[in-house]
Amino acid sequence: MLAHALRPSFPVFRPGPRRPAVVLRLPMKPEVVEMNALLGRVASERDRTAFAALFSHFAPRVKAYLLRQGAPASVAEDLAQEALLSLWRKAHLFDPAKASVGTWLFTIARNLRIDAIRREKRPELDPEDFMPDSAPAADESLVQADDESRLRLALKDLPADQIQVVELSFFADKPHSQIATELGIPLGTVKSRLRLAMSRLKRALGEAE
Amino acid sequence: MIHHHPSDELLLAYAAGAADEALSLIVATHMSYCAICRLRGKKLDSLGGALLQELPPAPLGEGALDNVLALLDQVEPYERPRRAASRDGTPAPLRAYIGGDLSAVRWRKMGPRLSYAPLFRRGNVTARLLKGVPGADSGAHSHHGSEFTVVLQGGFTDVTGSYGPGDLQMMEDGMSHNVVADPGEDCINLAVTTGPLKFESLLQRIAAPLFGF
Numbered sequence: 001m002l003a004h005a006l007r008p009s010f011p012v013f014r015p016g017p018r019r020p021a022v023v024l025r026l027p028m029k030p031e032v033v034e035m036n037a038l039l040g041r042v043a044s045e046r047d048r049t050a051f052a053a054l055f056s057h058f059a060p061r062v063k064a065y066l067l068r069q070g071a072p073a074s075v076a077e078d079l080a081q082e083a084l085l086s087l088w089r090k091a092h093l094f095d096p097a098k099a100s101v102g103t104w105l106f107t108i109a110r111n112l113r114i115d116a117i118r119r120e121k122r123p124e125l126d127p128e129d130f131m132p133d134s135a136p137a138a139d140e141s142l143v144q145a146d147d148e149s150r151l152r153l154a155l156k157d158l159p160a161d162q163i164q165v166v167e168l169s170f171f172a173d174k175p176h177s178q179i180a181t182e183l184g185i186p187l188g189t190v191k192s193r194l195r196l197a198m199s200r201l202k203r204a205l206g207e208a209e
Numbered sequence: 210m211i212h213h214h215p216s217d218e219l220l221l222a223y224a225a226g227a228a229d230e231a232l233s234l235i236v237a238t239h240m241s242y243c244a245i246c247r248l249r250g251k252k253l254d255s256l257g258g259a260l261l262q263e264l265p266p267a268p269l270g271e272g273a274l275d276n277v278l279a280l281l282d283q284v285e286p287y288e289r290p291r292r293a294a295s296r297d298g299t300p301a302p303l304r305a306y307i308g309g310d311l312s313a314v315r316w317r318k319m320g321p322r323l324s325y326a327p328l329f330r331r332g333n334v335t336a337r338l339l340k341g342v343p344g345a346d347s348g349a350h351s352h353h354g355s356e357f358t359v360v361l362q363g364g365f366t367d368v369t370g371s372y373g374p375g376d377l378q379m380m381e382d383g384m385s386h387n388v389v390a391d392p393g394e395d396c397i398n399l400a401v402t403t404g405p406l407k408f409e410s411l412l413q414r415i416a417a418p419l420f421g422f
Binding site: 012056059076077080081084105113126195 | 214215216217218220221222224225226227229230233234236237238240241242244245247249251252254255256257258259260261262263264265266267268269270273274276277278280281284285286287289292294295298300301302303305306331374375
């Protein structure tokens, strides 16, 4: 009586086989190394020159991100400054071996936007309070520092139509159905382009798909 | 062991900050149990970082840097808020909404074997906790809109499979199921619906609106 109405139309995620933890590691982009070192100096010495260099690089990118999200120019300007001020306040929490400043700032700007523009809370993980998991531990400590660099390289190789849906999914703050309408393509096409893009990006990170 | 995970699309919406508060709560609660999805989430954050880096910069107004430099001495270093640890293993993102542990929830009865506790409602989207004693049965229902469920305690089984703590189920618009609580502990779920449920039994169709379903 029930199964008739069931249509498994959405792709289900199944974790793939684990690759060995030792992956061939690209050297981090020099820019990531430099930015991470600058933030290290902000954390350890409260170095204002290092902060100014980070500000000059990142504040205009954070502002561009907020403008893409539809923030009015004055709001984007204020929030970009606030995001960089947050970077100063939180610098001691940053671990340059595990993350890149760009990714970290992205998460700060994303949360500021939800808080300030959408006036909602974003339920966040508490890194010190996870449930015990009997699954083989995904190595959360490895990773990250060079993922951003790998992804930037991989993005350059994606076809333009795939980059477009990835960007819109991240930056447009609208459902895929609306993205489809605006691009004048069927919803299924948006989803299949996104799926293709995601599997190429995962491959770039050395993951099974 | 977690068997049911969020789709790439749902995880991406959370990473991008496009998911609304209720869906974000679903994903964050699942991730509190699931190391695999925490890692998937971090990779998507890195994708956000990569896209941010590739954006053409939008110059700030004159004096923006001086503005911020002038503020540096006036702000305190950030301190992570200290929270008391959960005594009964309630995931942290959810505790903020319950105002404490699962044991602090004030349950409302809806029948002899089922109870619920509303968390919040935003427009059509409702987040609530549901509890069933072993063998309790939700009644066959389908959905206007989607239903997202994360198991917090015990487990349940329906036509799509069996779900235990941390597992996430997504039922899309129009899909139909009858959820039965597994033997053992009471089954407690976090459930988010984006529209009212459609029950097949007449009695439940009459009663559902009374309980806000």
